[in-house]
Amino acid sequence: MTLETKKSVFVELGKFLKQFSENDTVKESNVLHNDLFFDDFEKLIQLSQSHNGWYTPEQVYFAIKSWADALTEEKLDKWLSNYHTELSQNNENGKNVALILAGNIPLVGFHDFLSVLITGNKALIKTSSNDQHLLPFLAKYLIAVDENLKDKITFVAGKLENFDTVIATGSNNTARYFEYYFKDKPSIIRKNRNSAAVLNGKESKEELEALGEDIFRYFGLGCRNVSKIFVPKGYSFDAFFEAIFKYQDVIHYEKYANNYDYNKAVFLMSNFKLLDNGFLTIKEDSSYASPISSVFYEFYENIEDLQARLKADSEQIQCIVSNDLIQNSIPFGQTQNPQLWDYADNVDTITFLLTTK
Known part of the structure; x- marks a missing residue:
């Protein structure tokens, strides 16, 4: 052929x-x-x-x-x-x-x-x-x-x-x-691997709604789903929670609801401080991999230090979304729409197949 x-x-x-x-x-x-x-x-x-x-x-x-x-x-x-x-x-x-x-x-x-x-x-x-x-x-x-x-x-x-x-x-x-x-x-x-979002507090409602797509598509099970959010010191999540309310129907799926109930209970029994809107919990945590129905967040003080941190952690990260805050990041709402040339883990599969003896 x-x-x-x-x-x-x-x-x-x-x-x-x-x-x-x-x-x-x-x-x-x-x-x-x-x-x-x-x-x-x-x-x-x-x-x-x-x-x-x-x-x-x-x-x-x-x-x-x-x-x-x-x-x-x-x-x-x-x-x-x-x-x-x-x-x-x-x-x-x-x-x-x-x-x-x-x-x-x-x-x-x-x-x-x-x-x-x-x-x-x-x-x-x-x-x-x-x-x-x-x-x-x-x-x-x-x-x-x-x-x-x-x-x-x-x-x-x-x-x-x-x-x-x-x-x-x-x-x-x-x-x-x-x-x-x-x-x-x-x-x-x-x-x-997991994916992360970087916010600066200036995102529009439309951008935050699109971030909800990055979080909830496939119920958060994909490596390209956002499971970690970096926000500036003093960030208020009010606008974020308001924007993602359109995804509230996710709680009607039994498997998702079971994970939400279980993971929320585990967090509360461990006396972790949570923010919760009835279908998503967010928790301050340095890890990238959050459980289903939960997103971790972490504060940052300046974008240059965060850029260096993300580069150092690159082997844990599949992709990053932001409003052009981070080099090579992708727009909100696009994590689950990779192009053919967007290789998993940034490993060029075609080159591997063509050059391996």
Whole structure:
């Protein structure tokens, strides 16, 4: 398969995904293989919460839309333009790449899956028990578009064998296991990371509402969700709480509500000082990783010192949002809309796949 062919297959997948929306799903007549896949995919979306209680239709539709927006010819071309020479020369009898995927948010491993296939390699995929249905369905669609992909995609139920390289995502604990188990293989091993926001008190209501999206999307389960907020000395959270009130319905989801009740009780029994609005607690804490339904905050005195602190802690941080207060930060509300070239942990997956022997 040429690079152009591979790109075209994923563009077709993007067109397929673009049909599905929480409020306006429309079956388009010009999308390939709709007769075989459209109705079944819609059913799968509705069933996802029975497979994983966090995968509500709203969250699955959001993930689908994100990938529909990403899988366009223009964005694929922009992403791959930096590697065009290497990709054009790449050997199609490529490496067997073992993918060990997380399942914290829907389709969280799709970028690794895409990267392996677009570089001409073969994907040996071990899905998380929390996300066993969405990616295999999309793989079947891709194979229907181009049957040459059939030999490039294998889902593994048991032990991973006969692989050349590894991309594994998990917790800090599982990462230690991965590092030992795969010590003789070239690998990318991802650990826990969290995202942070930096405020200065001059944010508009709209910006703070967008920060709520960064906090509550996927119930806060993603590494790109904001779990820590840095605020200047003397900061009042009144405007923040007022702005995020629009997300109050999150407490109606049983799994989230259970976490809110449990974590709030633990904090109170430990005599921690909390701010609470009935669906989110915020606690002063130096850690980056807060429990579900809670956000940690920390005061800072000057932005230069904070910038140095964040740089020193970079291996704990996935992304930072601010109103241009921090170098390379992203706008409020955009943490869960990464571009194809926004690599997890800032590790260039394409370069790794192209250069690893």
